[in-house]
Amino acid sequence: MNRYLANKKAVALFVAPALILFIVFVFVPIIQVFYYSFFEWDGVNQATFLGIDNYTKLFKSTVFSVANLNGLKFGLLITIYQIFFATIFALAVSDKRVPFRKFFRTAYFIPVVLSVTIVCQLWVSIFDADHGLLNTLMKRLGSSWQQNWLNGRYSAIWAVAFVNAWQWMGYQFALIVAGMKSISTDYYEAAELDGCTAVQTHWYMTLPLLKDTYNFCLLVSVTGGIKAFTEIQIMTRGGPGQATNTLAYIMYKQAFITHKYGYGLSAASILVLECLVVILVLNFLFRDRDEALLRREARRAGKGAKA
Amino acid sequence: MKKLLALILAAVMLLAVMAPALAEEKVTLKIYAQYADDDTKVPYDYAVEKLAEAYPNVELELIVQAQDDGATLLSLAAAKNLPDIFQTGAGIMPTLRASNQMMVLNDVAEKTGFADKVFESAKDFLYADDGNIYAFPYAGNEYVLWFINKAIFADAGLEVPTTYDELLNCIEVFKSKDIVPLALFGQEGWITAAMYDTIATRFNAGGIKALDRGEAKITDEAYVEAAKALYDLTKAGLFQASVTSTNYDQASELFLSGKAAMFLNGQWYIEDATKALGDDVCWIAYPAPTAEVFEQSKNAFSGSGSVAGYAVNPDSPNAELAAEVAAFISEKYCEAKITLRNNPLVAVNTGLTNDTLPPMMQDLVAAIPEMTSTTAFTWGLTNTTFTNAIGTWTQALVSGEYTVDEFVEEIAAEME
Numbered sequence: 108m109n110r111y112l113a114n115k116k117a118v119a120l121f122v123a124p125a126l127i128l129f130i131v132f133v134f135v136p137i138i139q140v141f142y143y144s145f146f147e148w149d150g151v152n153q154a155t156f157l158g159i160d161n162y163t164k165l166f167k168s169t170v171f172s173v174a175n176l177n178g179l180k181f182g183l184l185i186t187i188y189q190i191f192f193a194t195i196f197a198l199a200v201s202d203k204r205v206p207f208r209k210f211f212r213t214a215y216f217i218p219v220v221l222s223v224t225i226v227c228q229l230w231v232s233i234f235d236a237d238h239g240l241l242n243t244l245m246k247r248l249g250s251s252w253q254q255n256w257l258n259g260r261y262s263a264i265w266a267v268a269f270v271n272a273w274q275w276m277g278y279q280f281a282l283i284v285a286g287m288k289s290i291s292t293d294y295y296e297a298a299e300l301d302g303c304t305a306v307q308t309h310w311y312m313t314l315p316l317l318k319d320t321y322n323f324c325l326l327v328s329v330t331g332g333i334k335a336f337t338e339i340q341i342m343t344r345g346g347p348g349q350a351t352n353t354l355a356y357i358m359y360k361q362a363f364i365t366h367k368y369g370y371g372l373s374a375a376s377i378l379v380l381e382c383l384v385v386i387l388v389l390n391f392l393f394r395d396r397d398e399a400l401l402r403r404e405a406r407r408a409g410k411g412a413k414a
Numbered sequence: 415m416k417k418l419l420a421l422i423l424a425a426v427m428l429l430a431v432m433a434p435a436l437a438e439e440k441v442t443l444k445i446y447a448q449y450a451d452d453d454t455k456v457p458y459d460y461a462v463e464k465l466a467e468a469y470p471n472v473e474l475e476l477i478v479q480a481q482d483d484g485a486t487l488l489s490l491a492a493a494k495n496l497p498d499i500f501q502t503g504a505g506i507m508p509t510l511r512a513s514n515q516m517m518v519l520n521d522v523a524e525k526t527g528f529a530d531k532v533f534e535s536a537k538d539f540l541y542a543d544d545g546n547i548y549a550f551p552y553a554g555n556e557y558v559l560w561f562i563n564k565a566i567f568a569d570a571g572l573e574v575p576t577t578y579d580e581l582l583n584c585i586e587v588f589k590s591k592d593i594v595p596l597a598l599f600g601q602e603g604w605i606t607a608a609m610y611d612t613i614a615t616r617f618n619a620g621g622i623k624a625l626d627r628g629e630a631k632i633t634d635e636a637y638v639e640a641a642k643a644l645y646d647l648t649k650a651g652l653f654q655a656s657v658t659s660t661n662y663d664q665a666s667e668l669f670l671s672g673k674a675a676m677f678l679n680g681q682w683y684i685e686d687a688t689k690a691l692g693d694d695v696c697w698i699a700y701p702a703p704t705a706e707v708f709e710q711s712k713n714a715f716s717g718s719g720s721v722a723g724y725a726v727n728p729d730s731p732n733a734e735l736a737a738e739v740a741a742f743i744s745e746k747y748c749e750a751k752i753t754l755r756n757n758p759l760v761a762v763n764t765g766l767t768n769d770t771l772p773p774m775m776q777d778l779v780a781a782i783p784e785m786t787s788t789t790a791f792t793w794g795l796t797n798t799t800f801t802n803a804i805g806t807w808t809q810a811l812v813s814g815e816y817t818v819d820e821f822v823e824e825i826a827a828e829m830e
Contacts, residue, residue: 151491151513169824236655237594257659260815344601347658348810348820363485365798366509 137379144373147368161373165357174352174374178381181268181353182332183325189328190321193279198309201287212284215279222373223274227341230270231257257343260350267338267351271331279324286320288315322393329389330382441472441524444741445495446487447724448479450720453682456754457552465739469763472739491515498730499740502549503793504720505801511548517728519547519822522737528745528762539719542589551761553725555682555788557778558608558716559697566593566675575701576708577681578643585650586606588675597674599665600657600812603805604792609678610808611716611789614640616702619714626800632825641811641818644702648814658813680717680791681778685756688772697774719761720794803828 112118144161148154165171196215200208218226233240234256242253256266290313296317298308315322336355343351352360354374362371434532435527448454462474477497484506486644490496496515510516523529523540528550533538539551562574569583569589575581600606606763611621617636620809624630630637654660654668669677670690677683687695724740726733748760752768756775771779795801803825810824 149512150488151509151515169827170776192511231659234659236658239656255655257816258656258813260813343659344603344758346601346806346809348806348816350810350815360802362486364483365802366484366506367798 122288140372141380143369144376146369147367148369148372150362150368154369161370162233165373165377166357166371170349170352170357172372173349174354174357176380177264177351177353178333178335180264181271181334181335182329184265185266185272185275185332186325186328187270189279190324191275191379192276193283193324194314196280197287198313200284202305215280218274219277219281221274223337226274227338231342232274234266248253255288258347260347263343263347267342268332268335268403270342271335271338274286279327282320282324283317286317290316318393322389323329325389325393326386329385333381333385334378354381419512429828431459431578439471441732443472443499443732443734444475444477446477446479446490446497446500448501448823449476450478450481453685453755457747457750460754461743462751464746465742469739470743472735474739495728496727496729498732498736498752499728499743500725500727501723503722504796505793505798507548507721507725508796509796511542512727515727515729516548517726517733517737519550519726519741520739522734522741523550526738526741528580529740531745531762531764533761533763539721539723539761542721549721549723549725550741551719551721552747553719553722553743554759555719555782556717556759556791557788557793558612558791559679559681559683559774559778560612560700561669561677561679561683561687561697563669563672563675563691563694564696565691565694566589566672570675574698576699577701577705578647578703581647581652581701582650585647585652585677589651594654594668595652596676596678597660597665597668598653598657598812599660599662599677600653600809601659601661603802603809605678605735606808606812607792607804608716608805609812610640610644612678612700613643615638615699615714615716615787615789616643616707616711619672619711619787621714621716622792622804623718625695625804626795626797627695628797632822632829634736638818638822639703641821644808645814645818645821648812653812658809676735681775682755682757682761684772684774684778688774693773695774697777697807710784713781713784713791715785715787716789717791720790722793723761747824799828 143154145157145159146154147157147161158248161237196211199205200212200215203210205211205389236253236255236258239256241256245252254262260268294312294316295308298312303311333353334355336359338358339345339351339353339356345356346354354377356372358371358378360371361367361374422686447458449458458476465474467470479501484503485501487496487500488506488509490512491510494515497509502510502516507516520529529540529547532551533554536551539553542546542548566588567574567776570584570593571585572584572587573580574724584593598605607622614629614637614686615621617640618624618634619800620627620630625632625637632638654665654674665674665677666679666683666686668685669675681697683753684697699708699712702711703776724744726737726740730736745762745764748762749766751757751760752764756768756771758768758771758775758779792801792805795804807816807821807825811818
């Protein structure tokens, strides 16, 4: 293996196809997003350089702060909901004493395989203020608590985020279950011999061993919130007013409805930067401290030897 | 003898080889057109049928138009890959014209006689601002109509409202009977803008068109008053509670099933409304703040036509033929709309008439000569920033969640 890795030409040859595809289809478009965000451009004709005007306009607009706040709310709700329930359900189906484990394992994943459009339409019907299931249920139960979920200026974003959280919880669940399966049973046997309760075993052993899995789950959830679009487009189209706008939705509206691609791409650039910051922060928080410490010590030792 | 046989055989083989070339070559033209409901499918199918008779060598390959505000068309234009013929509206025409991807159709319009057949009232939709023809229109003037279910009004003992006070009374009565006063598919920005426009025309006949053209400002008293009126009606319960998440099908169903007393849509809804509700449905003049204003403004209508229709890609290998076909199809659309869709409001004079128009359409046709002004649908507006702003903020207003001040300030800020 070492001999193979030492052959740089072979390494380059095998890495090149994936690298070229990545550069052409991911890296270059991202660079173009930043480049065209400094232009007035309709997507078809010659672009005109504007400097930072698109950014100035974006930062000044009220919809920008609304969109960022919505991204935060969206990310917060889906992260808490998905990771909390996915963890609980994953722990439950991993316990051999729980009946119908296989059934539940499949059932929790079913929403993931459903079409987003169908799921959104289903929840639009459930949330309907006039004849929706939720309000009707409350009425039948004798409660006067009626909510205008999707029409409410402050409630709409939570309602839409909940739909995303509900649908994609199964995905996080599958990741956590897969992570748990990779943990050796030896640890659990040792914990049992030491007299650990189930809660202690999971708290002190399972969850720390799933650190990398949780890092990925958090990345998916938080960036999913920041770049939320699909459910918004289907359920509220950014409304009422601008109540459910996100950066991704601003980008779409400006580029594809008002045909101001340059302005839309300035929103897209901020979106990319925000996602990048989240990735860096999460990777920093979830870094392997012991490994980093060992690496630092090794570096120090190396310097000492040179001196 | 052998020589003769060899000659005959050679002649047969030559004919077999030449036969396809001798026969007239089939041309397939790609066409990007609306094909979503009866109002778009029926005219298209009719035009294709007639095309097969008039141009037997031409075949159309339909690409169904996406309801995406022209995004697909612009993507195709960016890739220099527009279809031979495409339906286009006023919003994206400037972009396509600037990139030289719309054929100038002046000569074809003259050669085919299309320009002469266009009604005088629709001439504005034929010629662009530079005096050239870029698309063959088929739709004539179209109007926003305030439909009502007469039976529901009669059951509730209510008269058709002419003022906002009367309308408020109707709202109160309908709400007490668990009937939605006016079903609005507020998920779509164009209809909330049209709703505002019907009110704005009572204060300034120019409505949203005047704002789009820069002839008026949203901060003008007329538009602020119109916003206040819409806000008050919304707060009183004019619309269903989930108005901004209601789509067309849901709102229409509320009206057609008798769960809503009123409905707002374009005049193209006449056919469907008549089929479902028969004589119970009619359209009314938009209410006004006072009886006096109502009398003055009852002939001011919201909506109109715009420069739109079938355009041609100048880079098409069959551009000239495509242009002829585009003119032909537009004309046939008009025929189908008159005869099969009971809609005589078309751009081209086909010489056809329809004596069995539904009563609502007869009323509209009778009202047209009396009309004092018209405005525009959002797709006929030319300023895309304003179009987006008016759609977004009228939706905000009908949700009842935003104030009139926010409505005015946000639109004013976007227009700056």
